[in-house]
Amino acid sequence: MSTPSSAGLVRLVAAREISERIRDKNFIISSVFILVLLVGVLGLQVALDSGDDPTRVGVVGDVAALQPALEAQGAAIDADVEVVELDDEAAARAAIEDGDVDGVLLADGPELLVEQQADGTLLTVVQGAVSQLSLDQQLSDAGITGLAVPEVAVSPLDPDADEDGQRVVIAIIGVSVLYSLIILFGQFVAQGVVEEKASRVVELLLATMKPWQLLAGKILGLGLLGLAQIVVIAVVAVSGALAFDLVDIPGELIGTAVSVVAWFVLGYGFYAAIFAVAASLVSRQEDLGTVIMPTTLVLVAALIVGIQAAASPDGALAVVTSYVPGLSPVVMPVRQAAGEVAVWEIALAVALMVLAIGLVVRLGGRIYSGALLRTGGKLKVREALAAERA
Amino acid sequence: MLEFDALHKSFGEVRVLEGVGFTVAPGSMFGFCGSNGAGKTTTMRIAMGLVRADAGEVRWNGRPLDQVSRRRIGYMPEERGLYPKMKVGEQVAYFAKLHGLGSAAAAKASDEWLERLGLGARRGDAVEKLSLGNQQRVQLAAALVSRPEVLILDEPFSGLDPIGVDSLAEALLGQARDGVPVVFSSHQLDLVERLCDAVGILARGRMVATGTVDELRRRENGRLLRVVVPDAAQPWATAVPGVRIVSERAGDTVLELADGADDQAVLAAALRTGRVTHFAWQQPTLVELFREAVAVPTPQEAAA
Numbered sequence: 066m067s068t069p070s071s072a073g074l075v076r077l078v079a080a081r082e083i084s085e086r087i088r089d090k091n092f093i094i095s096s097v098f099i100l101v102l103l104v105g106v107l108g109l110q111v112a113l114d115s116g117d118d119p120t121r122v123g124v125v126g127d128v129a130a131l132q133p134a135l136e137a138q139g140a141a142i143d144a145d146v147e148v149v150e151l152d153d154e155a156a157a158r159a160a161i162e163d164g165d166v167d168g169v170l171l172a173d174g175p176e177l178l179v180e181q182q183a184d185g186t187l188l189t190v191v192q193g194a195v196s197q198l199s200l201d202q203q204l205s206d207a208g209i210t211g212l213a214v215p216e217v218a219v220s221p222l223d224p225d226a227d228e229d230g231q232r233v234v235i236a237i238i239g240v241s242v243l244y245s246l247i248i249l250f251g252q253f254v255a256q257g258v259v260e261e262k263a264s265r266v267v268e269l270l271l272a273t274m275k276p277w278q279l280l281a282g283k284i285l286g287l288g289l290l291g292l293a294q295i296v297v298i299a300v301v302a303v304s305g306a307l308a309f310d311l312v313d314i315p316g317e318l319i320g321t322a323v324s325v326v327a328w329f330v331l332g333y334g335f336y337a338a339i340f341a342v343a344a345s346l347v348s349r350q351e352d353l354g355t356v357i358m359p360t361t362l363v364l365v366a367a368l369i370v371g372i373q374a375a376a377s378p379d380g381a382l383a384v385v386t387s388y389v390p391g392l393s394p395v396v397m398p399v400r401q402a403a404g405e406v407a408v409w410e411i412a413l414a415v416a417l418m419v420l421a422i423g424l425v426v427r428l429g430g431r432i433y434s435g436a437l438l439r440t441g442g443k444l445k446v447r448e449a450l451a452a453e454r455a
Numbered sequence: 456m457l458e459f460d461a462l463h464k465s466f467g468e469v470r471v472l473e474g475v476g477f478t479v480a481p482g483s484m485f486g487f488c489g490s491n492g493a494g495k496t497t498t499m500r501i502a503m504g505l506v507r508a509d510a511g512e513v514r515w516n517g518r519p520l521d522q523v524s525r526r527r528i529g530y531m532p533e534e535r536g537l538y539p540k541m542k543v544g545e546q547v548a549y550f551a552k553l554h555g556l557g558s559a560a561a562a563k564a565s566d567e568w569l570e571r572l573g574l575g576a577r578r579g580d581a582v583e584k585l586s587l588g589n590q591q592r593v594q595l596a597a598a599l600v601s602r603p604e605v606l607i608l609d610e611p612f613s614g615l616d617p618i619g620v621d622s623l624a625e626a627l628l629g630q631a632r633d634g635v636p637v638v639f640s641s642h643q644l645d646l647v648e649r650l651c652d653a654v655g656i657l658a659r660g661r662m663v664a665t666g667t668v669d670e671l672r673r674r675e676n677g678r679l680l681r682v683v684v685p686d687a688a689q690p691w692a693t694a695v696p697g698v699r700i701v702s703e704r705a706g707d708t709v710l711e712l713a714d715g716a717d718d719q720a721v722l723a724a725a726l727r728t729g730r731v732t733h734f735a736w737q738q739p740t741l742v743e744l745f746r747e748a749v750a751v752p753t754p755q756e757a758a759a
Contacts, residue, residue, distance in 0.1 A: 074553065077549070077552050077553060081549055085538075085540070085541060260538070260539075260540075261538075264536055264537060264538060264539050265532065265534040265535065265536030266536035266537055266538055267536065268505060268532040268534060268536055269530065269532060269536050269537075269550070269597065270553070271503075271504075271505055272503040272504065272505060272525060272528070272530045272532075273525070273526055273550075273553040273554060274522075274553065275522065438500075438505060438506075
């Protein structure tokens, strides 16, 4: 028989939390739901991406001249044009009936064959190509060649705008997942604390360990489970997005996913401790809502600020809140993804957050110790602190 | 030896314990009695480190209890506590592990104890599915599973039916026979009288009586004398020095004799009235001792 060390006790508590939670129906359902949702979103993205079919134009006649002209017209109006060479009008009719092509241009005529009517894109592309060729023909017939047509130079002001947009969307999805998981696992911690108080099992537990060991084990156990879940989500989402080629910036995607996971660790540590301490003030699950409400509101506000930060990552609100402990886990990843954030800024936000976690654990631990054995009604923080000294 | 030494504790203005002390020898069973709110639970919680004493300490084998030595104590709190949704077998094994058993040993000890307490078939059920009596047995299993060196049980018998009481009593006597000092509190004084080698009565934050039940009786013995004199013309006993009449009804008289009062003088006085059908010292029950002890503060106590 040995005496369990501090770490041993914390490990025992954590192991119990994990093994109980992993078999809990609600947990299984919520995990499966999140994964199904994720796969659904990926599938939807894939479906939407493949939604814009190319316009398929059959050509009978001078394909060599018409194909570049048709494609150039398509490019001009940002439509995907595919040219299919067909042998004669009979083949053209067959192709239209089979739905292989949207329309066929008979170069002699010229005439456009369609099934019922030509849609705008098709008509514009074909008309433009035929006009262009005819114009060239007439000009060269008139002896005018080597015409100098000035080409308009395009100077992009923000060549990465598209990529920035993608980064921001990824960051928003990331912090939304982070926010949901912090709330979910914070709730698990809070419910666990109240369960131990309500069932009075806490008295038996505290006869074998110190309050902080119980608190640490609980937060650590559920935290590992939460971390596992967010890592699974990140891996599934990132590999799904890469496999289906949904993003143009795989490097950035992975970077953002990693920073979201890292910020989850800090954010969870902070909020789980607060949730646990708040929960220790009540003895019944019914009273739990009222004590964790203020913290939940702070989290909701953080999410709103985070989403707002996506729009103006360099705005004063986003910059300031990205340092504020408790808000930073939701705001900073968005700023990191959306714009330039200096390394020292991230370091400062992390340092402040770690400091805050230390404070919460220290002060909260005292409230928690004082409140655990006081049952009945809702305890005031001051009463809990007084009881801890008693 | 398990020693409770001069424990003091106040909650705010309320002084709950004012020097509670008693000793429990290995292998003996100590019954801890007292009215509601007398401080029994606080005393036990101090031993378990759940409440900090203002002064005084609890020692086991001469050393003050600390977190490490407390793991060698089996404890049953007054407010029963188990995880309602956790399975019986896993729960008992969990408490065994918290007390320092390895995983395999904990599972084995859990199975053994549940079998012994007649819960072998229920080990896969959630605790909340069990009847209250069975939950109480799981609670006991949780206290005993780690082979504790000391047992501290707060009201272990409350809420049990007579058969449950018997099987719990059996289990505790078994522990005491194995050399474990057992302290338990109870309001069922007949049970305490039957089971305990020693009794402590707590009132107003002090131990007002400690010792074996016989010792307590002897203390009260030589004080109350019951004399039945059917033909007596009253009052017949007032003339005897040092005698006070406690009650008198149709010749059935209970007298309290001061130290040094002569019981034979009382008998002589009784015989002068006619027939004496009963003359004996009262054997107080523990209930009477308890009432006597907790009823009113003695003058010394009041002055203290």
